[in-house]
Amino acid sequence: xxxxxxxxxxxxxxxxxxxxxxxxxxxxxxxxxxxxxxxxxxxxxxxxxxxxxxxxxxxxxxxxxxxxxxxxxxxxxxxxxxxxxxxxxxxxxxxxxxxxxxxxxxxxxxxxxxxxxxxxxxxxxxxxxxxxxxxxxxxxxxxxxxxxxxxxxxxxxxxxxxxxxxxxxxxxxxxxxxxxxxxxxxxxxxxxxx
Numbered sequence: 001x002x003x004x005x006x007x008x009x010x011x012x013x014x015x016x017x018x019x020x021x022x023x024x025x026x027x028x029x030x031x032x033x034x035x036x037x038x039x040x041x042x043x044x045x046x047x048x049x050x051x052x053x054x055x056x057x058x059x060x061x062x063x064x065x066x067x068x069x070x071x072x073x074x075x076x077x078x079x080x081x082x083x084x085x086x087x088x089x090x091x092x093x094x095x096x097x098x099x100x101x102x103x104x105x106x107x108x109x110x111x112x113x114x115x116x117x118x119x120x121x122x123x124x125x126x127x128x129x130x131x132x133x134x135x136x137x138x139x140x141x142x143x144x145x146x147x148x149x150x151x152x153x154x155x156x157x158x159x160x161x162x163x164x165x166x167x168x169x170x171x172x173x174x175x176x177x178x179x180x181x182x183x184x185x186x187x188x189x190x191x192x193x194x
Contacts, residue, residue, distance in 0.1 A: 003097065003111065003114045003115070003118070004088075004091055004092070004097075004114070005145075006118055006142075006145045006146070006148075006149060007088075007091060007114055007117060007118045007121070008088055009142055009145070010117075010118045010119075010121035010122045010125070010146075010149075011048060011083075011084045011087060011088065011117075011121050012084065013121065013122060013125040013136070013138070014044055014045070014048075014080070014084075014121040014122075014124055014125040014128075015080045015081065015083075015084045016125070017041075017124075017125045017128040017129055017136070018041050018044075018045065018076050018077060018079075018080035018128065019077040019080055019081075021037060021041065021076060021077070021128070021132075025037050025132055026038040026076075028131060028132060029131075030127055030128070030131035031127050031130055031131045031186075032127060032131075035069050036071070037128060037131060037132065038071045038072070038076065039069040039070075039071045040069065040124065040127060040128060040131070041072075041076050041080075041124075041128060042069060042070060042071045042072040042076070043066060043067070043069035043124070044120065044121065044124030044125075044127075044128070045072070045076075045079060045080055045083040046061045046065060046066040046070075046072075046083075047066055047117065047120050047121075047124070048083055048084075048087040048117055048120070048121060049061045049066075049083060049086065049087060050063060050066045051113065051116060051117035051120070052086075052087045052090035052091055052117065053090070054101060054102075054103055054113065055090070055091075055096045055099070055101045055110050055113055055114075056090045056093075056096070058090065060086070063104075087117075091114065095110075096110040096114075097109070097110040097111045097114065098110065098111070101113055105161060112152070115149050115152045115153045116153060116163065118149045118153075119149050119150065119153040119154070119164070119184060122138075122146065122149070122180075122181075122184075123181065123184050123186060126177075126181050126186050127186065130186070130188055135188075136177065137175060137177045138176070138177045138180075140176070143176045143177075143180070146180055147180060150180050150183045150184065153184075154167075154183040154184050154185075164184055164185060165184060165185020165186070166185050167182060167183055167185060168182045168185055168186065168187040169182070169187075170182050170187075
């Protein structure tokens with residue numbers, strides 16, 4: 001599976017989690033306390049636009065709004081659909097993966113940059129699901145591609161830049177999804193702060 005397809009899958013997972021949210025859940029504090037579900041979902045969706053904007057030179061959302069988890073006040077399900085479509089439209093240019101882009105972490109090829117919105121979408125889909133007591137398991141056919149993204153992004157260097165949380169210990173019998181999310185600092189067992 002190619003990188004754009006993997007990103008599309010990851011954004012699809014995030015989109016599905018946002019679309020299942022009930023209005024009564026939006027004020028629930030997440031595993032990224034003190035952020036609520038609405039704030040975390042807003043942050044996660046805006047992060048997709050932010051990363052796509054970095055490689056295309058389009059600023060569709062500000063870094064301050066994104067990183068501050070400014071809550072989107074409208075219908076989150078509609079916004080998730082719009083973000084998914086806009087983001088994937090921006091990533092469709094094959095030259096983005098071969099080009100070099102200025103990022104907050106220096107110049108990086110698009111084939112490296114794309115891994116960050118991918119892991120971000122997967123982790124935030126997991127965060128939303130887990131924060132609401134739901135179980136998210138990635139389909140087995142996607143595990144190899146997700147493993148590649150985790151290996152590329154969940155590194156000591158990424159942790160030093162606060163892009164990825166510290167690894168968490170796994171309980172015996174952890175699933176493939178739980179194993180991958182543990183590498184990104186996620187656990188079902190504990191509510192964590194970010």
